Amino acid sequence: MTDNSPSLRSKAKALLSLHSWSGIILGMLLYAVIFTGTVAVVADEIGEWSNSNYHKDLLVASDVYATVSRLADQTPVEYLDEISVYENDRQQLVYFFHTHKQNPSGDMDEYGVQYLVNSQGQTISKETGFGSEIFAQDDTYALSRFLVSIHTELHIPSPWGLILTGILGLAMLIASVSGFMIHRHLFTDMFSIRKQRDGQPLKRDSHTVAGTWSIPFAILLAFTGSFFSFSTAFGLPAMGVVAFGGDQEALMYALVGEQQHKSEAPMTSANFTSMVRDAAARQSSVPSYLSISHMGTESASLLAFFMPNEGKVGYEQLVYDGTNGDFIEHKPLVGTVPSVSSEILSLIYPIHFGTFAGLMSKIVWISLGVAACYVTITGLQLYAHRNENKNQKTANAWRWFSRMCVWGFYGLPLCSLASAFGFFVSGNMGASQSLWTQYSFVIAAALISLVSLAMKNLKQLKILLLTGNGIFCLILPVLRFSSSHVGWLEALNYNMMDMLFIDFALLTCALWCFIALHKKCQQESQDSNVWTPTLSDVEVRK
Amino acid sequence: MNHLIMTLPFIAFSLLVIFLLALSDPRRKQLSNKTNNKTSHSLTLSPMHRKLLAWSLALPFIPLVIMSNYAGILMYAGAVTTIGWAISELPSSVV
Numbered sequence: 001m002t003d004n005s006p007s008l009r010s011k012a013k014a015l016l017s018l019h020s021w022s023g024i025i026l027g028m029l030l031y032a033v034i035f036t037g038t039v040a041v042v043a044d045e046i047g048e049w050s051n052s053n054y055h056k057d058l059l060v061a062s063d064v065y066a067t068v069s070r071l072a073d074q075t076p077v078e079y080l081d082e083i084s085v086y087e088n089d090r091q092q093l094v095y096f097f098h099t100h101k102q103n104p105s106g107d108m109d110e111y112g113v114q115y116l117v118n119s120q121g122q123t124i125s126k127e128t129g130f131g132s133e134i135f136a137q138d139d140t141y142a143l144s145r146f147l148v149s150i151h152t153e154l155h156i157p158s159p160w161g162l163i164l165t166g167i168l169g170l171a172m173l174i175a176s177v178s179g180f181m182i183h184r185h186l187f188t189d190m191f192s193i194r195k196q197r198d199g200q201p202l203k204r205d206s207h208t209v210a211g212t213w214s215i216p217f218a219i220l221l222a223f224t225g226s227f228f229s230f231s232t233a234f235g236l237p238a239m240g241v242v243a244f245g246g247d248q249e250a251l252m253y254a255l256v257g258e259q260q261h262k263s264e265a266p267m268t269s270a271n272f273t274s275m276v277r278d279a280a281a282r283q284s285s286v287p288s289y290l291s292i293s294h295m296g297t298e299s300a301s302l303l304a305f306f307m308p309n310e311g312k313v314g315y316e317q318l319v320y321d322g323t324n325g326d327f328i329e330h331k332p333l334v335g336t337v338p339s340v341s342s343e344i345l346s347l348i349y350p351i352h353f354g355t356f357a358g359l360m361s362k363i364v365w366i367s368l369g370v371a372a373c374y375v376t377i378t379g380l381q382l383y384a385h386r387n388e389n390k391n392q393k394t395a396n397a398w399r400w401f402s403r404m405c406v407w408g409f410y411g412l413p414l415c416s417l418a419s420a421f422g423f424f425v426s427g428n429m430g431a432s433q434s435l436w437t438q439y440s441f442v443i444a445a446a447l448i449s450l451v452s453l454a455m456k457n458l459k460q461l462k463i464l465l466l467t468g469n470g471i472f473c474l475i476l477p478v479l480r481f482s483s484s485h486v487g488w489l490e491a492l493n494y495n496m497m498d499m500l501f502i503d504f505a506l507l508t509c510a511l512w513c514f515i516a517l518h519k520k521c522q523q524e525s526q527d528s529n530v531w532t533p534t535l536s537d538v539e540v541r542k
Numbered sequence: 543m544n545h546l547i548m549t550l551p552f553i554a555f556s557l558l559v560i561f562l563l564a565l566s567d568p569r570r571k572q573l574s575n576k577t578n579n580k581t582s583h584s585l586t587l588s589p590m591h592r593k594l595l596a597w598s599l600a601l602p603f604i605p606l607v608i609m610s611n612y613a614g615i616l617m618y619a620g621a622v623t624t625i626g627w628a629i630s631e632l633p634s635s636v637v
Contacts, residue, residue: 361546
């Protein structure tokens with residue numbers, strides 16, 4: 001023993017306390033954020049699946065210039081400042097003619113007229129308002145938007161939701177780093193699982209093994225997640241106050257990399273359709289969205305935004321001169337000139353959500369999310385199990401903790417599935433999908449909470465919630481088919497991989513639930529077959 | 543898409559290496575022997591060989607870096623993480 005051993009031991013103890021208590025206090029919320037984050041990885045695919053849609057690449061296939069020119073004639077001049085164009089999940093092009101101004105909450109927002117144009121070029125709808133409001137009421141993205149919003153803000157009003165998720169990201173970072181530091185046999189225990197044992201040793205091993213393997217990505221995802229939350233809640237407003245004297249508009253112009261006062265002298269714009277096709281040819285892919293600025297003036301420009309291409313991780317933005325159609329530059333994400341900070345910033349979103357290589361990278365990122373969920377679950381279960389076996393007084397309190405774990409771990413996926421159920425049923429009935437997706441989640445949460453409080457037997461509660469999860473996973477592909485009549489053969493025909501992926505993922509989850517259910521029922525029956533002496537047995541023996 | 547298909551052989555390689563590491567893990571074997579486990583694992587590797595095998599997991603990074611396939615690097619690292627976790631989670635009677 002060396003002299004500093006006691007101090008080292010006390011440091012290790014302090015780290016263990018930090019690891020444990022940060023996990024116990026914030027673990028359940030952290031699980032909610034990680035679980036919905038795992039779902040958010042496939043938010044785009046959920047959007048396509050919930051609408052049984054496949055992208056028709058309308059941005060390249062249709063005549064954007066002709067439509068923009070036609071719609072511009074019907075739109076007030078002040079909204080020609082900027083035009084966003086993208087293909088939604090219902091094979092329509094969204095044209096949002098807008099300017100920028102403060103919304104009722106005091107934040108800078110887009111305000112203008114949004115047109116929905118179908119693949120034949122006909123205008124289906126026209127809506128005026130703030131961008132955030134129009135998007136919040138758009139039924140196309142009701143399900144994916146709702147699930148992503150739990151991940152980013154836990155549906156808590158801004159900025160408090162962002163602050164909370166930022167703190168949760170930091171808690172995950174603390175738990176990962178302290179877990180790494182307190183584990184003395186990190187590499188020797190990497191494969192050690194005592195599956196033949198049940199209870200605390202198994203939970204401890206599972207927690208350690210899953211935690212050890214996923215430490216690098218846990219740190220990476222926690223950091224990037226915290227960055228997102230804090231940069232929006234604190235970073236940008238603080239920068240606005242310090243560097244721009246509170247002028248949010250000036251801040252946004254500096255970040256976007258555009259001059260605040262541009263020449264508004266009239267000048268006919270060049271053909272945007274050929275610019276879009278040129279950008280698509282340069283990147284060998286279809287842009288995700290377009291942004292046309294100052295159309296009809298001598299400062300007109302077009303920006304085409306692309307998802308990461310061949311081997312790259314960051315996004316690409318191509319800028320064209322709107323007056324003559326010349327390609328100008330690959331624009332950095334932030335500012336006007338390429339910089340390291342802009343490069344780093346462009347990597348954060350793809351690394352956090354695994355959106356850099358299509359479905360393949362997303363499958364890997366989902367697995368990482370599942371591993372992180374598993375670490376959280378086993379960590380909390382480990383503490384509940386350990387403390388339940390202590391003295392009677394504390395055991396009762398920890399039994400409530402165990403109940404809360406079952407409620408959260410099985411309840412949250414069930415509520416998420418219920419929200420998808422609400423989305424389809426309300427769609428079939430012609431009701432507002434944006435509202436009923438949320439209501440279904442809340443109704444399911446209330447019912448699960450009541451059942452969790454009312455059912456005394458924890459094992460039966462687990463079985464009930466697992467059955468619910470399995471049934472919903474099985475029902476949802478059927479509901480999707482009944483609402484769209486798009487079957488798997490048709491999906492294969494049109495290469496609708498996203499829709500097929502979600503359908504099969506749900507069926508796999510259903511299978512997993514029923515296998516787990518079968519195992520639990522077998523275990524239950526084995527437990528009930530074990531002979532336990534009753535009062536009458538004791539009397540007979542006497 | 544080609545840059546992603548390129549990572550698949552590396553991912554298969556990592557699966558094989560991690561499987562061998564798990565199979566020859568002395569601590570895992572020790573835990574497995576404590577039970578009435580009928581499966582006998584005969585694979586034994588020296589610590590030096592195990593170290594070399596573990597370090598070989600870093601080899602695919604070299605061609606990926608040379609080819610500037612950064613998406614592939616992230617994909618491979620993520621796949622190693624999940625494969626490692628999945629194989630470790632398998633009961634010692636299986637691996």
